[in-house]
Amino acid sequence: MTAAGPDLNSRRLERYLTVANASGARPVILINKADLADDPSSLVAEISPVAAGVPVIVISALTGAGLSLLDSFLEPGTTVALIGSSGVGKSTLTNALLKRAVQDTSLVREHDGKGRHKTTVRQLFVLENGALIIDNPGLREVGIGTAGAGIHDTFPEIMELAAECHFADCRHEHEPGCAVREAVGRGALAQARLDNFIHLMKELAFEQEKAEIGLARIERKCWKAVSKEARNIRDFKVR
Ligand SMILES: Nc1nc2c(ncn2[C@@H]2O[C@H](COP(=O)(O)OP(=O)(O)OP(=O)(O)O)[C@@H](O)[C@H]2O)c(=O)[nH]1
Ligand SMILES: [Mg+2]
Ligand SMILES: [Zn+2]
Incomplete structure (x- = not known):
């Protein structure tokens, strides 16, 4: 998960994809905070060269725009893990999908996009339809470890x-x-x-x-x- 603004970065996404591909999970790229973008379609255009067949979905966890596009990935019995930098809106999305405020969300200093990590522990929630969602703490940097196979897929x-x-x-x-x-x-x-x-x-x-x-x-x-x-x-x- 990334967000319109300074977090949106192809090189960082390549890292995330490498790790996600190696894990055996099926990656989906979420670009949040579409409400802050002048032209949301340009966000997809910027990211699609690195997506390599991975779905790219533009949403606003705050306004609810685009959230219905996530339905097909949230089938009953599936488990979804949200990963991304601190402040991109993972907990806001978790709350939106659960339709109640279970997770604290933080105020980010908007001028430099930096802020404190709000979520500090990984937590699993059950959605109404039985899908599972894991809200993770924000990642500062992503080491690829020995995720070699992930590079090939990315x-x-x-x-x-x-x-x-x-x-x-x-x-x-x-x-x-x-x-x-x-x-x-x-x-x-x-x-x-x-x-x-x-x-x-x-x-x-x-x-x-x-x-x-x-x-x-x-x-x-x-x-x-x-x-x-x-x-x-x-x-x-x-x-
Ligand atoms: N404008 C806008 N702000 C959003 C959106 N989603 C989240 N925010 C705001 O972004 C800030 C960070 O949101 P969080 O949901 O706490 O971010 P997080 O990814 O969970 O952050 P960590 O827990 O630190 O990893 C909060 O002030 C949210 O209100 C969105 O779609 N649009
Ligand atoms: Mg959080
Ligand atoms: Zn060569």
């Missing part, structure tokens, strides 16, 4: 282009015969999107390495314990 057109690169392990930076950079050259792919893709891939490699170092450390510890145990048994026998 950048499908880059993955498709990459299959045509001369080198199978092309990083799309300086390699000759790079089909991805060629697409940027002819205007078929935004440079900023490629930059974020490369950035996320490097972050992923770093996180994976970190996870592997952690695993190696645990494994070493395990063997240490095993050999200590073996020594104990041997010493016991000797005595």
